[in-house]
Amino acid sequence: xxxxxxxxxxxxxxxxxxxxxxxxxxxxxxxxxxxxxxxxxxxxxxxxxxxxxxxxxxxxxxxxxxxxxxxxxxxxxxxxxxxxxxxxxxxxxxxxxxxxxxxxxxxxxxxxxxxxxxxxxxxxxxxxxxxxxxxxxxxxxxxxxxxxxxxxxxxxxxxxxxxxxxxxxxxxxxxxxxxxxxxxxxxxxxxxxxxxxxxxxxxxxxxxxxxxxxxxxxxxxxxxxxxxxxxxxxxxxxxxxxxxxxxxxxxxxxxxxxxxxxxxxxxxxxxxxxxxxxxxxxxxxxxxxxxxxxxxxxxxxxxxxxxxxxxxxxxxxxxxxxxxxxxxxxxxxxxxxxxxxxxxxxxxxxxxxxxxxxxxxxxx
Amino acid sequence: xxxxxxxxxxxxxxxxxxxxxxxxxxxxxxxxxxxxxxxxxxxxxxxxxxxxxxxxxxxxxxxxxxxxxxxxxxxxxxxxxxxxxxxxxxxxxxxxxxxxxxxxxxxxxxxxxxxxxxxxxxxxxxxxxxxxxxxxxxxxxxxxxxxxxxxxxxxxxxxx
Numbered sequence: 374x375x376x377x378x379x380x381x382x383x384x385x386x387x388x389x390x391x392x393x394x395x396x397x398x399x400x401x402x403x404x405x406x407x408x409x410x411x412x413x414x415x416x417x418x419x420x421x422x423x424x425x426x427x428x429x430x431x432x433x434x435x436x437x438x439x440x441x442x443x444x445x446x447x448x449x450x451x452x453x454x455x456x457x458x459x460x461x462x463x464x465x466x467x468x469x470x471x472x473x474x475x476x477x478x479x480x481x482x483x484x485x486x487x488x489x490x491x492x493x494x495x496x497x498x499x500x501x502x503x504x505x506x507x508x509x510x511x512x513x514x515x516x517x518x519x520x521x522x523x524x525x526x527x528x529x530x531x532x533x534x535x536x537x538x539x540x541x542x543x544x545x546x547x548x549x550x551x552x553x554x555x556x557x558x559x560x561x562x563x564x565x566x567x568x569x570x571x572x573x574x575x576x577x578x579x580x581x582x583x584x585x586x587x588x589x590x591x592x593x594x595x596x597x598x599x600x601x602x603x604x605x606x607x608x609x610x611x612x613x614x615x616x617x618x619x620x621x622x623x624x625x626x627x628x629x630x631x632x633x634x635x636x637x638x639x640x641x642x643x644x645x646x647x648x649x650x651x652x653x654x655x656x657x658x659x660x661x662x663x664x665x666x667x668x669x670x671x672x673x674x675x676x677x678x679x680x681x682x683x684x685x686x687x688x689x690x691x692x693x694x695x696x697x698x699x700x701x702x703x704x705x706x707x708x709x710x711x712x713x714x715x716x717x718x719x720x721x722x723x724x725x726x727x728x729x730x731x732x733x734x735x736x737x
Numbered sequence: 738x739x740x741x742x743x744x745x746x747x748x749x750x751x752x753x754x755x756x757x758x759x760x761x762x763x764x765x766x767x768x769x770x771x772x773x774x775x776x777x778x779x780x781x782x783x784x785x786x787x788x789x790x791x792x793x794x795x796x797x798x799x800x801x802x803x804x805x806x807x808x809x810x811x812x813x814x815x816x817x818x819x820x821x822x823x824x825x826x827x828x829x830x831x832x833x834x835x836x837x838x839x840x841x842x843x844x845x846x847x848x849x850x851x852x853x854x855x856x857x858x859x860x861x862x863x864x865x866x867x868x869x870x871x872x873x874x875x876x877x878x879x880x881x882x883x884x885x886x887x888x889x890x891x892x893x894x895x896x897x
Contacts, residue, residue, distance in 0.1 A: 430811030433843030497760050504769055511781075518785035518857065524843050532844075533783070556759045563752035661849075 378406060381718075385414050389492045389722040392732025396709075396721070403717050408710040412703075415736035423696045428454050428663045429528055431696070436522035438700065439734040442481040444513075445676040446734075447526040448474050452607055453672035453683040454528050458665045463654040466530035467609040471646045472543065473516070473525055474608075475639040479550065480509040481677035481729075482632045482639075489629070489726040490561065493570050498557055505553040508546045515539060528663065530656025540647050547640050554636060561629070571626035575712040575724035578623060585708040588701050589679025591728055594631045595623035601675035608674075613645045625727040632729075664691050678702050678729050698737060702730040779859075785842045786860040788835065790878040791853070798879075799854030802830040806846035806855055812839045815846070833875040837863060 383389075383396040390396065393414035399406040419438065423431045435450045436443035448470060455462060462470075487502030510520040516539060517525045517532055525532065561567045577587070579595040592599060600617040602610040618634035620627030665687035673682035679701025688694040705728045712724050746752070771778050780786065792798050802819025816834040821827070846855050 426811050429845070430809075433811065433841050433845075436841075497763075501763070507769075514781040514784065516783070518781060518783035518844070519842060522841070532848075556763065559759045560756040564756055565747070565752055 377401065383721065390725065390732075391488065391730055392735075394706075394730070394732055394735070396725070398713075398718070398721065400718050403719075405713045405716055405718055405721060408713045408721070410706055410709060412706070412732075412735050415732045417737065419737045420696050420698060424693060427691045428458075428665070428693060431693070432526070432528065433522070433524040436524055437733055438698070438737065439481075439676065439678060439681075439702065439731045440521060441484050441731055442477050442677045443521065444473050444477040444523050444525050445481075445674065445681065447524065448608070449672065449674045449676065449681045450683050451526050451528050452674060453670055453685050454663075454665075456672050457668055457670040457685055457687055458528075458663060460529050460657050460659060462530055462608075462657055464609065464651045465653040466655045466657070468646050468650050469531045469535045469655065470526060470608050471610065471613070472535065472643050473513075473531070475643045475646070476509050476512060476543070477523075478639045478677045479636055479643075480506045482636050483509075483550075485632060485677075485726075485729045486557065486629075489723070489729075490557075490567075492722045492726040493567065495560065495564075495567065498560055501553055501557055501560075505550050508549060512539070512543055512546055515542065527656065527659075529659035530654070532656075534655050535650065540650070543643065543647060547643060550636070550640060554633065558633065568626065570720070570723055571629060571727075572624060573622070574625045574716060574720045575727060576622060576624045577708060577712050581711060582623065582708065585711065586704045587679070587708050588704065589675070589677070589729075590631045590635060591628055591679065591705055591708075593618065594620035594627040596621055601673055601680055605673070607672075610642075612649075613642050615642050625723055628727045662691050664689065665693075673699070676701055678731065678734070679705055700734040700737065702728075702732075702734040706730050706735060780861055784857065784859045784861070785844055786858045787837065787863065788840070788846060788855055788878075789858045790833070790855055790875075792879070798829060799852045800830050800833070801852055801854070802828040802833075803851060805849045805851060809845040809849045811843065811845065812841055814839045830875060833878055835873040835878060837871040837873060838868070 379400050381398045381400055383398055385393040385395045395411040395414070397409040397411060417437075419434065423434065426434070432447055432450060435446040438446045483502045483506040487499035487506075490496075490498035490502070513523050513525065514520050516535070517523060577585075577595060579597045582592050582595045583597060588599070596619050598617055598619055601607070602615075603617050615638045618631050618638065620631045667687055667689050669684070669686040671682060671684045673680050680699070681701055682699035684695075684697040684699070685693050686695040709725060709728065713721050716724065790798065790800055802817055804815075804817050804819070807815040807817050814836045816832065817830055818832040819828040820831045822829065844857070847857055
């Protein structure tokens with residue numbers, strides 16, 4: 374058949390773009406020639422908005438960035454402010470933060486698993502993954518009263534103590550997840566349709582991934598071991614024993630395996646944190662009106678999607694002069710053209726899903 | 738695994754049957770879906786629903802119109818005016834407007850309140866048929882929460 378280039382629009386209203394993302398595709402029959410991602414449909418001017426709010430008032434708005442892992446955003450921002458203001462957080466508060474952040478990672482990965490399988494065509498996985506995620510959201514509801522936009526971390530500590538009843542409930546939730554995961558693995562791991570749609574699709578080499586700035590599970594699926602929790606520990610992560618799962622081929626299937634293994638490692642971390650929960654205060658003394666002397670800080674954490682960084686510049690008042698956010702989804706999205714080129718048109722959905730992007734974080 | 742083993746596994750659809758066994762087992766497991774309007778799940782103890790004002794045991798309002806919640810709010814939900822009556826010990830609010838459509842349910846107002854007058858209710862039905870219903874005035878603030886259950890939804894505050 375003669376060469377014929379066709380331009381196609383995917384999105385902004387498309388169920389598999391995970392939000393309002395528009396992809397401009399050039400295809401030759403079934404093969405993708407180029408992909409151009411057009412973003413900005415969900416832009417809310419977050420970074421400018423934060424300049425008009427006090428340091429404390431910003432925290433609930435960071436929930437609205439990556440709304441599938443809102444607590445990780447809270448943690449990233451709060452740690453940056455604490456570094457800027459020189460606030461020492463009590464050890465118990467740091468442990469509770471680890472418990473919550475890892476539960477949030479579980480919830481985010483389980484939601485990803487459901488969406489990704491649903492995009493590729495296995496709908497039962499969506500239902501099973503969401504059932505497991507629901508039990509984690511119930512824990513968040515019991516801890517701080519909200520499920521999705523949690524606002525579960527305050528500057529200087531955490532809002533509530535983690536009592537024995539809640540710890541027992543978290544353990545019960547953790548016991549249930551591996552069983553659900555085994556069901557999902559039985560459905561997907563060897564399934565020939567799943568393997569044909571994922572193995573060898575959307576490959577990226579480790580060098581290219583680093584050059585594109587890819588982070589998080591997508592980078593580790595290429596075999597590059599870089600996890601901020603291990604390499605630049607924050608919030609007492611150096612006190613826990615866990616492995617960093619690595620893939621080999623950097624394709625969609627390896628990203629799936631890496632995320633599944635990360636779920637198991639997160640369960641390990643939460644169990645250790647609950648076992649070794651130290652006694653003490655849950656919050657440091659923080660002045661009600663927090664004024665920070667002129668300085669600047671950049672702090673990064675390992676969010677479920679990748680490396681999340683906050684740059685804050687203070688000017689002596691109770692409001693930040695400038696906040697800039699390094700969002701993992703935005704940077705991971707840039708490599709989508711590299712991954713899609715030469716693949717089939719129908720695999721664009723699977724590749725885009727495997728990057729685990731959230732548009733709230735991309736457009737800010 | 739040998740080539741014959743792989744061929745047999747593939748020929749007899751072992752991977753598919755394993756998956757179908759899971760779906761079949763879970764088909765007969767206990768249902769987890771809550772049929773919402775008929776069945777309502779009770780929110781947790783700390784649930785952050787609509788904020789409401791409380792009175793003390795004698796029926797006196799707890800709010801002293803100090804505007805701490807108004808200052809703490811990041812989204813400007815509150816519009817409060819207070820007045821001290823002749824002979825009264827403390828200020829009382831004469832105007833207490835709260836905008837449901839602006840609230841992010843972050844909880845700063847509840848945390849800063851010195852008299853514990855403003856607290857979260859467990860009311861989660863936030864819809865309304867017109868925008869006016871989303872603006873709560875002083876009497877509505879005492880109504881909000883458990884008393885709202887007699888209404889269809891918090892936003893319109895129309896009887897069922």
